[in-house]
Amino acid sequence: MSWPKLPLDQLGYVSRGRSRHRPRNDPTLYGGPYPFIQTGDVKHANFRITEHTATYSDAGLVQSRLWPKDTLCITIAANIADTALLAYEACFPDSVIGFIADKEKADPRFVKYYFDIIQRELQMVSQGATQDNLSQEKLLSFGIVCPPIEVQRQVAEVLSTYDDLITTNQRRIALLEEVARRLYREWFVHLRFPGHEQVPVRDGVPEGWTQGSAHDFISILSGGTPKTSTEHYWDGGIPFFTPKDSPDAFYVLDTEKTLTESGLANCNSRLFKKNTTFITARGTVGKVALAQKPMAMNQSCYALVPKQEYDNLFLFAAIKDAVEHFKQVAVGGVFDAIVVDTFKVIPFVLPDAAITQAFGSAVQPLFRQVETLLLQNHDLAQARDLLLPKLMSGQLDVSNIPQPEESIA
Structure with missing residues (x-):
């Protein structure tokens, strides 16, 4: 089936966002009631922009404009051609x-x-000598496939059902992770762990607990990268974690790169088992993740392993809680690196091993639910991405596509 292609400005109104005031970081522009969407907010949205990291004041709104709900946001700088729909009225800049x-x-x-579908093509035409940029002129030079509006709506309904389920799961994941974080703080920051009434506290630490640094209680293990020019080291079945793979949720499921057994044997990384805690040390500093399956790791990260017999999930929760302190002492003062000596200045209190095991048992069902939901989202995204080009080209009859609840467990 062949459908016509039309430039975007023949299908509706197209314009760059506004942020005319200089300097852009003038504090009088921020802190008010108007959502201010930035390129990073678009990138991290799944389908709709439901969260934002900044707001405009009345002064900010005056030098910008408020866009309506369901506006499609298209990034043209920093992250090229990321797209998401506004879930509410918001401002955004000229990027x-x-x-x-x-x-x-x-x-x-x-x-x-x-x-x-065309994001990669848009990125390719945006590549520049110094900085990638997608101009409005280049954007409008791309035709948009344009079937009848009824067909567009039917296709969008099918595909958005997958994204709506993914978004629902993401909300559930966020709630489960918050419960786990609060339980950690209740037990180990506020010291209201089971049986705390019978345990005396001396110098701010329950009896039987040990004070020290993170370095005292954690083995800090390095990674490495095999030669990139040796083809048979790569594209195997072993996930290879790097800072680029840092997830928004607790678990990292997949990695951009993978190694072969030969690649693993020829780099300075071991194969770390499931539920190993990773922390990124360079690039994006201080991102903490759990390996959802055995993984290798590059030299821009550390794997953290208990030196003594205490629970892995306790270690992960403790490091997540301490991550802001990690950033504060990162070398350079701008969070540009974490080194092994950084762990020597991170305060760490190790509870009685039985308490950490009790905590692990208490949060394990939460972590399992998070893992299950992440895997479901992975399957939903794969199914959506398989349908996407076939539905958008008319190769599949939209009326014959089952709802995702029927096709995905």
């Missing part, structure tokens, strides 16, 4: 292009999914 669909010509969800 984002906004598209408001003409409801008689285009469904914004359909247009968003088409951008998912």
